[in-house]
Amino acid sequence: MSWVDAFVAGALLGGVYALLAAGLALVVAVMGAVDLAHGHVALLGTFLAWTIGDVTGVDPVLNLALVVPVMFAAGYALQLGVVDRVMPRVDPLGWVVVTLAAAVIIQNGLVEVYSDEERTLDPGVLDGEQVVLAGRLTVEWPSLARFAASVALIGLLHLLLTRTPTGRLLRAGADDGDAATLFGVDPRRMRARAMGLAAATAAVAGVFVGMGATFGPADGPVWLIFAFEALIIGGLGTWRGAVVGGVVLGVAQAIGAEVSPGWGELAGHLVFVVVLAVRPAGLVRTAGAASGRGARTGVPT
Amino acid sequence: MTGRDGTGALTTGLRAVARFRPGPTTPTGGEPRADGPGPTDVGRVGAAVGAGVVALLTTLPAWAPTGLIETTVDLALLVALAQLWNVLAASAGLVSLGQQAFVGVGAYTLVVAADDVGLNVFLAVPAAALVAAVLSLPVAALVLRVGGATFAVATLVVAQAAMAVVAANHALGGTGGRELVATTELDAEALETTTYWLALVLGVGAVVGVYLLSRTRLGLALDAMRDDTAAAARLGVDPGRTRLAVWVLAAAVAGAVGAVAHLGSPGVDPASAFDLTAWTVPVVFVVVLGGVGTIEGPIVGALVYVVLGELLFDGGPWFLVLAAIATIAVAVTSTDGLWGLVRRWRPVVLFTRHRGSGLGSSPDAEEG
Numbered sequence: 001m002s003w004v005d006a007f008v009a010g011a012l013l014g015g016v017y018a019l020l021a022a023g024l025a026l027v028v029a030v031m032g033a034v035d036l037a038h039g040h041v042a043l044l045g046t047f048l049a050w051t052i053g054d055v056t057g058v059d060p061v062l063n064l065a066l067v068v069p070v071m072f073a074a075g076y077a078l079q080l081g082v083v084d085r086v087m088p089r090v091d092p093l094g095w096v097v098v099t100l101a102a103a104v105i106i107q108n109g110l111v112e113v114y115s116d117e118e119r120t121l122d123p124g125v126l127d128g129e130q131v132v133l134a135g136r137l138t139v140e141w142p143s144l145a146r147f148a149a150s151v152a153l154i155g156l157l158h159l160l161l162t163r164t165p166t167g168r169l170l171r172a173g174a175d176d177g178d179a180a181t182l183f184g185v186d187p188r189r190m191r192a193r194a195m196g197l198a199a200a201t202a203a204v205a206g207v208f209v210g211m212g213a214t215f216g217p218a219d220g221p222v223w224l225i226f227a228f229e230a231l232i233i234g235g236l237g238t239w240r241g242a243v244v245g246g247v248v249l250g251v252a253q254a255i256g257a258e259v260s261p262g263w264g265e266l267a268g269h270l271v272f273v274v275v276l277a278v279r280p281a282g283l284v285r286t287a288g289a290a291s292g293r294g295a296r297t298g299v300p301t
Numbered sequence: 302m303t304g305r306d307g308t309g310a311l312t313t314g315l316r317a318v319a320r321f322r323p324g325p326t327t328p329t330g331g332e333p334r335a336d337g338p339g340p341t342d343v344g345r346v347g348a349a350v351g352a353g354v355v356a357l358l359t360t361l362p363a364w365a366p367t368g369l370i371e372t373t374v375d376l377a378l379l380v381a382l383a384q385l386w387n388v389l390a391a392s393a394g395l396v397s398l399g400q401q402a403f404v405g406v407g408a409y410t411l412v413v414a415a416d417d418v419g420l421n422v423f424l425a426v427p428a429a430a431l432v433a434a435v436l437s438l439p440v441a442a443l444v445l446r447v448g449g450a451t452f453a454v455a456t457l458v459v460a461q462a463a464m465a466v467v468a469a470n471h472a473l474g475g476t477g478g479r480e481l482v483a484t485t486e487l488d489a490e491a492l493e494t495t496t497y498w499l500a501l502v503l504g505v506g507a508v509v510g511v512y513l514l515s516r517t518r519l520g521l522a523l524d525a526m527r528d529d530t531a532a533a534a535r536l537g538v539d540p541g542r543t544r545l546a547v548w549v550l551a552a553a554v555a556g557a558v559g560a561v562a563h564l565g566s567p568g569v570d571p572a573s574a575f576d577l578t579a580w581t582v583p584v585v586f587v588v589v590l591g592g593v594g595t596i597e598g599p600i601v602g603a604l605v606y607v608v609l610g611e612l613l614f615d616g617g618p619w620f621l622v623l624a625a626i627a628t629i630a631v632a633v634t635s636t637d638g639l640w641g642l643v644r645r646w647r648p649v650v651l652f653t654r655h656r657g658s659g660l661g662s663s664p665d666a667e668e669g
Contacts, residue, residue, distance in 0.1 A: 032449075033449055033450035033451070034450045034451055034453070034454045036398070036450070036453065036454065036457075082629065082633060085633040085634075085635075086632055086633055088449060088450055091632075091635075092394070092396065092449045092450065093390055093391070093396055093593065094632045094633070094635075095450055096396045096398070096449075096450050096453045097585060097589050097628060097629075097632045098628075098629050098632050098633060099450075100398065100453075100582070100585060101585075101586070101625035101626075101628045101629045101632070102625070102629070104578070104582055104621055104622070104624075104625040105622050105625045105626065107578070108618035108619070108621045108622045108625075109618070109622060111618045112618045112619060112622075221457065221461070221577055222461070224454070224457075225454070225457065225458050225461055228454045228458065229458065260469070262465075262468060262469045262475065262476065263469055265461075265465050266462065266465040266466060266469055269458065269461065269462035269465055270462075272458060272462075273443065273459075273462065276443060276447075276455070277443060280446065280447075
């Protein structure tokens with residue numbers, strides 16, 4: 001694979017990282033902290049899609065029609081029933097402990113059910129021939145399709161948050177929970193919806209990652225790290241930040257792997273460390289971030 | 302660990318445990334309770350129990366089978382990590398999920414120092430602590446700028462990056478790791494016994510060290526920060542320096558733990574030396590299950606965790622699931638953990654305090 005091919009493949013995978021990061025960004029905005037189980041939730045959705053495919057023979061992408069509502073319901077119920085008792089603004093240690101413990105439960109549950117072995121998903125309906133972009137530059141059709149689907153889903157999330165009543169309430173709750181409560185918004189249900197949306201998008205992103213690479217029960221922390229790195233590289237507060245961060249991370253990993261097979265992930269970590277050191281607010285500047293040191297909070301728009 | 306002479310720290314600590322009265326004493330030195338021993342007596346009983354346990358532990362190599370020795374080594378190392386994580390998370394507000402980075406650094410320092418440099422295997426343990434402490438400084442510059450759960454993930458990323466760096470380094474054996482040759486030349490029994498002593502010094506030293514730490518200026522600063530960081534800063538506490546001091550101290554202990562834990566293994570590889578699930582997840586569980594913000598809690602938590610881990614499912618995935626469920630239950634109900642249950646039953650104080658309140662006195666402050 002040439003450098004240009006690696007660059008394009010990395011950028012396309014970066015779109016999937018952006019989708020993984022988008023759900024995490026929503027959690028950060030609404031809850032005020034990173035969900036440590038985000039990667040494991042994505043993994044859970046991916047294994048669910050794999051299992052349904054294994055049992056029914058329907059391909060994993062079509063299974064998402066079932067997986068997405070199930071993951072939304074699971075995220076909603078767990079937030080409302082358990083996680084809501086340890087909201088990070090009140091109990092930061094409790095939040096970290098509970099989301100970490102949730103991650104441990106998912107990981108070890110998956111090990112017991114599926115064993116440690118690595119597997120991969122069949123691209124199914126997204127499968128296809130190589131596509132010639134220009135001259136000798138070609139991409140795999142599944143990579144292009146999942147990139148397009150990821151960016152489209154982020155756009156859909158944007159519309160949901162800006163154009164629907166639920167989205168307005170979510171944003172109001174994230175901007176000022178107390179004020180929103182005064183106007184009759186139930187902050188607990190808003191947080192549950194945000195967690196449901198995060199779990200659902202994470203599952204889709206997980207299926208997209210799983211059709212291009214192998215995955216196993218131990219990959220949760222790595223997926224969380226990719227989502228987190230994309231968020232920090234791009235900067236919180238805008239969808240553009242998530243997409244830019246995801247693409248930069250994907251390109252860095254692909255170029256690193258092209259230099260030496262063991263250096264893919266490492267190159268991504270290096271870009272993350274450099275951005276955190278010299279530009280903690282992320283590559284995409286927002287009006288809010290330009291004035292202060294910290295990144296903008298609030299629901300990405 | 303507290304700036305005192307290392308050899309005398311243990312006996313000094315035990316004497317200190319015996320000498321001091323508990324927290325807010327009345328002029329008469331604590332009123333005896335009608336239904337049992339007074340707090341002062343309880344403190345002395347605690348000191349006697351502690352000294353007895355340590356005395357029993359020192360006889361272990363003479364009679365215990367290898368299995369029990371190995372389990373006690375695991376327990377002592379877990380207690381050492383848990384004590385320092387407790388100070389980091391509960392007092393300094395640094396909820397780190399990256400301590401396995403320093404465990405890994407310690408393990409690799411052992412291999413490099415013993416096999417490449419030719420240092421005595423056991424002198425490689427303090428060397429591992431030193432290297433981990435030095436490497437924790439640039440990491441601190443990066444991660445101590447962010448707070449809360451972002452800090453937790455940032456430390457996790459740093460640990461993952463450290464593993465990737467080691468795995469990409471051919472001199473360190475890449476993903477396959479390195480064999481540890483130096484220990485193969487030693488007598489197996491002598492190696493086991495010395496490993497046991499080093500682990501015991503780390504475990505007991507961490508308990509006594511954290512106790513003594515709570516009585517220093519740094520300990521008072523930590524107490525003040527835990528209660529209200531902004532107010533502490535106005536009263537002259539430097540939160541940044543205090544956090545840095547605790548961070549470096551915890552890294553040094555984790556480095557030493559990494560070296561001691563690998564003394565008996567045939568080699569070191571990046572995936573297990575930098576393993577989150579092996580080195581940091583149990584520590585978090587043990588602190589929360591035992592009781593956040595207390596010295597006794599992590600000891601009780603580690604004891605229960607290691608014993609149950611041996612008995613149930615051989616410590617496998619189902620055991621971790623059970624431990625995680627129990628940990629969530631403790632966290633969402635805001636209880637004080639196992640030590641809190643003991644305290645509700647009897648007003649036991651093992652680590653009495655001379656001045657102020659702090660590590661060991663108000664376990665309810667963190668799990669609010």
